[in-house]
Amino acid sequence: MPLDALHSLMVRWPENEPRPEALFQQAGVEAVIGTAPDAKLPAGIASTYNDVLWPGIRTPGTRVDWVEETGSASRDPWIDSNAWVVVCQKALHPAKPVILGYQPNKEAGLDASRMVPYESLEMGLMEARAMGGNWIAAPDERFRRQLAANDAAALAAWKSFGEFAAWLAANKTLFGHPLFPTITMLVDDGESQEHANLMYRRGCSQKLVSGDAIPPPTPDCLCMVAAGVHDPAPAARPKILAHARAGAIVVVDAPGDKAWWRVPGMKPVKEQSDRIFYSLGKGQVVAYIDPVADPSEFALDVLDLVNYRHRPVRAWNAGTVVTAATRRGTQSIATLMNYGRQRIYDVQLRIRGNFKTATLHTPGAPEKPLEAKRREAMTEVFLPELGRMGVVVFG
Numbered sequence: 001m002p003l004d005a006l007h008s009l010m011v012r013w014p015e016n017e018p019r020p021e022a023l024f025q026q027a028g029v030e031a032v033i034g035t036a037p038d039a040k041l042p043a044g045i046a047s048t049y050n051d052v053l054w055p056g057i058r059t060p061g062t063r064v065d066w067v068e069e070t071g072s073a074s075r076d077p078w079i080d081s082n083a084w085v086v087v088c089q090k091a092l093h094p095a096k097p098v099i100l101g102y103q104p105n106k107e108a109g110l111d112a113s114r115m116v117p118y119e120s121l122e123m124g125l126m127e128a129r130a131m132g133g134n135w136i137a138a139p140d141e142r143f144r145r146q147l148a149a150n151d152a153a154a155l156a157a158w159k160s161f162g163e164f165a166a167w168l169a170a171n172k173t174l175f176g177h178p179l180f181p182t183i184t185m186l187v188d189d190g191e192s193q194e195h196a197n198l199m200y201r202r203g204c205s206q207k208l209v210s211g212d213a214i215p216p217p218t219p220d221c222l223c224m225v226a227a228g229v230h231d232p233a234p235a236a237r238p239k240i241l242a243h244a245r246a247g248a249i250v251v252v253d254a255p256g257d258k259a260w261w262r263v264p265g266m267k268p269v270k271e272q273s274d275r276i277f278y279s280l281g282k283g284q285v286v287a288y289i290d291p292v293a294d295p296s297e298f299a300l301d302v303l304d305l306v307n308y309r310h311r312p313v314r315a316w317n318a319g320t321v322v323t324a325a326t327r328r329g330t331q332s333i334a335t336l337m338n339y340g341r342q343r344i345y346d347v348q349l350r351i352r353g354n355f356k357t358a359t360l361h362t363p364g365a366p367e368k369p370l371e372a373k374r375r376e377a378m379t380e381v382f383l384p385e386l387g388r389m390g391v392v393v394f395g
Contacts, residue, residue, distance in 0.1 A: 003031055003042045005097045005134060007172050009125075009165045010042065012103060012138035020147060027162030028169075033136055035103060048101025048136065049089055053080040053109040054116060055123040057320060057339055079339045080109070081322045082124070084200040084208075086133035087179065088187055091208040098133035100124070104140035118143055118157030119388075122164045123339055126389050129168045130324070130335050132176025137161075164388060167363040174333060174361060174391050177326035179207040180312040181221045182352060183302060186211060186240065191228035195295045199225075202299035205312040205325045214239040217246035223306050227253040227292050231260055245281030249305050253288035261285060309377050316348040321386070325351055328393075336383075336390040347383040347390075355379045355394035362390050 003010075008030040013019055015034040024032065031042045041048070058078040082100060089098045102108045104116065121137050128135040139147070146154035168175070183206035187196055199206055206225065209215060211232055216239075224243040226232065232240060237260055244250040252261045266285060270277040278285040286305065292298045303311060313325035313334050320340030326333045334351050338344060358370040358381045370381040370392065383390055 003044055005042075005044050005099060006132070006176070007129075007134070007169055009162075009169070010134070010136045012039075012136055013144075015039075017144065018148075023147060023158055027158060028166055035138070045097070045099055048099045049085070050100070050102045050107065052082040052085050052100060052102050054102070054104060054120065055080055055082055055127060055339060056116060056120050077319055077340075079201060079320065079322060081127055081201065081337070081339065083127040083131045083322055083324065083337065084197050086128055086131035087200075087208050088193060088196055090132060091187055091210050091213070092189070094213070098128075100128050100133060100135040102135075103138045110140070115142060116140055117341060118154060119160075119341060121157075121161045122388055123337075125161075125165060125168065126337050127322075129172070130175050130337060130389075164363050171361060171391070173328075174393070175335070177328045177333060179205060180325045180327065180332075180352065181207045181215070181218065182310060182312045182325075183207070183223045183225065183306060184209060184215065184221050184243075185225040186214065186229050186232070186236075188229050190230050191291070193228075195225070195228045195292065195298060198295035199299040199302060200322065200324075202296065202303065203311070203314055203323060204299055204302055205323065211236040217243045217248060219247075221248055222310055223249045223251065223302060225251045225302060226261075227251055227288065227298065228295075231258065237261070241280065241285070244283040244285050247282035249283060250280075250285045251288075251302060251305065252285060253290070253292045255287075255289055255291070259287070261287065310352060311350075311378075313351045314349070318344055318347050318386070320344070321347075323349075330395065332394045334392045334394070336386060336392075338386055338388055338390075344386045345384065347386050348380065349383060349392060350375060350378040350380045351392075351394055352378055353394070357395045359393045359395075360390060361393065362386070363388060 009028050010031040011029045012035050013032050033039050086098045104110050124135045183204050185206045185208050187208045226240050266278040266280050268276055269279050275286055275288045313323050315323045322337045324335045332351055332353055354374050355372050358372040360368040360370050373380045
């Protein structure tokens with residue numbers, strides 16, 4: 001049977017180490033790929049995307065170090081998440097399955113002095129599958145050594161990894177659906193990708209599109225972000241500004257003679273220290289005076305423009321969680337990905353739209369109905385607890 005590139009469990013293992021076939025069978029591994037740069041990939045996978053960081057929570061003051069980090073009222077833990085990478089690559093290369101192939105090495109932010117928790121294998125698989133891609137899971141050298149030594153903690157983590165992978169495969173219909181278009185963002189191969197990263201981390205849950213696939217305006221799209229992009233093609237510019245003419249907010253940061261967005265009919269209506277608001281048609285263009293310098297603060301600006309009543313999705317008491325909102329037919333789905341090592345309790349979640357029902361899907365537990373409460377233009381639920389991952393389907 002041919003390998004399913006997006007749903008099969010694939011694992012990296014060094015060519016010069018014995019293969020633990022019993023452990024592969026236990027976890028349901030369907031393909032084993034070597035770790036050498038020229039290692040042969042399974043049929044149906046032409047290439048992998050590797051320009052990412054190992055997933056986890058970063059300790060303040062270091063580039064990458066995976067220990068539990070607690071947020072505060074003024075500071076969130078820094079999460080290295082690659083969920084946005086999958087969405088970005090799907091937007092830029094829609095005909096190509098997104099297979100992440102990074103390994104535990106310097107290119108992924110690791111060196112010999114840093115250890116990663118065994119659970120990071122689950123994180124890597126979680127974020128890739130959730131957004132419609134896949135990852136060739138790569139246990140680090142310590143994990144492999146401890147498995148070979150029959151270490152109890154390593155064996156328990158491997159068993160958990162296999163069970164989690166099986167749950168992801170059994171529930172694959174929950175994942176990879178189109179993101180909400182509430183905030184739609186234009187991406188290319190430049191600065192826009194860093195903006196996309198921080199916007200996901202801040203909870204914008206934006207839909208990413210390339211300059212070749214700018215969608216027409218719809219009432220669902222409240223904000224079109226075109227900041228950090230290279231000079232859009234002449235054919236793309238009117239498609240971007242059409243969103244403002246139809247009533248949305250278009251956000252740009254190309255100043256001076258690079259201001260491709262200047263068109264007849266624009267009128268300045270408000271000026272702030274870092275940006276100018278223009279009216280255009282039924283909507284407006286928000287133009288930053290200088291290129292965006294702080295992508296994190298920029299993400300918060302975008303959320304303010306959309307207004308809290310219309311955010312795609314929002315979770316409280318979930319500082320180690322990245323949340324995304326997708327649509328499946330008439331249903332909406334909130335996917336919560338926990339990068340922490342602890343279970344979280346009493347998570348408050350809101351999603352845009354009014355729904356009558358909500359059902360929670362979590363690994364290792366039966367489906368659980370949640371009470372859906374209307375909150376203006378949103379629906380609110382409470383998750384009693386959250387482990388590695390939770391998926392709430394609203395209908």
